[in-house]
Structures are given as structure tokens and as C-alpha cells.
Amino acid sequence: MPATKPDTADPVIVDLRPMIPPERHATVFAALDALAPGATFVLINDHAPLPLLRRIEETWPDVFTVEFLQDGPVVWQVAITRSRG
Template sequence: MPTDSAATVPPVIDLRPLIPPERHGMVFAALEQLAPGASFVLINDHAPIPLLRHIEQLWPGRFLSEWLKDGPVEWQIAITRAAEA
């Protein structure tokens, strides 16, 4: 019996083609649209540590990050919105 695997694959946000000033805004907009328990995969050309810190400052404890690929050419992080209590 076939399954709908597309429902389990999180969307991808690839920041590499964007100019740096546009990157954080795109991620913040995606975060605000993310339903509790949902996630997306962020792809970047460097480790987005300042971005992850900024997310935690704006929304303490609301989003979880999991490093999927840690360079040296491409970084991938799964970002999940915590389930609401």
C-alpha cells in the first residue's frame, strides 16, 4: 500500500541564493507561519549560529534546531516549532 511520503518531508528553505540582508527576514517569516510540531530544513553556505541565537532571543524555547549537515560547504539545520502545551 503506497504512503504519502511528501507529508513527512519537511520543506526546504535554501538561503544560499539570497543576499545576506534578505536571509533573516525570510527565516523569520517562515518561523511565524510554522505550526506547532512542524519543521523545515534550513540550508546555508555557513554555520548560521548568529541566526539561531537571534531566533532564541525573539522566541525563547519556541523552536528547536537539529544539525543535519555541518559544513564545510553546506550547512543544514532542521528547525521545529515546539508543540504547544
């Protein structure tokens, strides 16, 4: 899945809700790999993605910042940005 370029105003949306669970993490990891420095994508999920966010931090320490845009109770939206450095 392509990610936004740093100069693109609108981030890519990665909506996990219609996916089966085995596809979800692989989709997010592919989006992270494709994310350019300074770019952001918004993850949408039907539950708080806390285990996934912990795994991202363990796998890529200090590479991504996370901002909760919507914190439930039905939909969670999380902006994930790759650091510029």
C-alpha cells in the same frame, strides 16, 4: 513562505544560499512565523548560521528546537521545529 503541516512527512526547505544577505533573516523569520506547532523546516546555508540561531532563541525563547543535519564545511543544513505547546 509556507511551512509544513504537522502531518506532512517532508519538511519545507528554506535555501538561503542564492539570496542576498539582507533577504536571508527576513526569509527565515517569515518561515518561523508560518510554522505550525510540531512542524519542521530545513534551513540550508553556506556558513554556520550561529548568529541567526542565537537571535531565534532570543526572540522566541524555548519555542523552536534546532538540529544540525549537516555541519559544513561547504553546506550547513539545520532542521528547525516549532514546539507543540
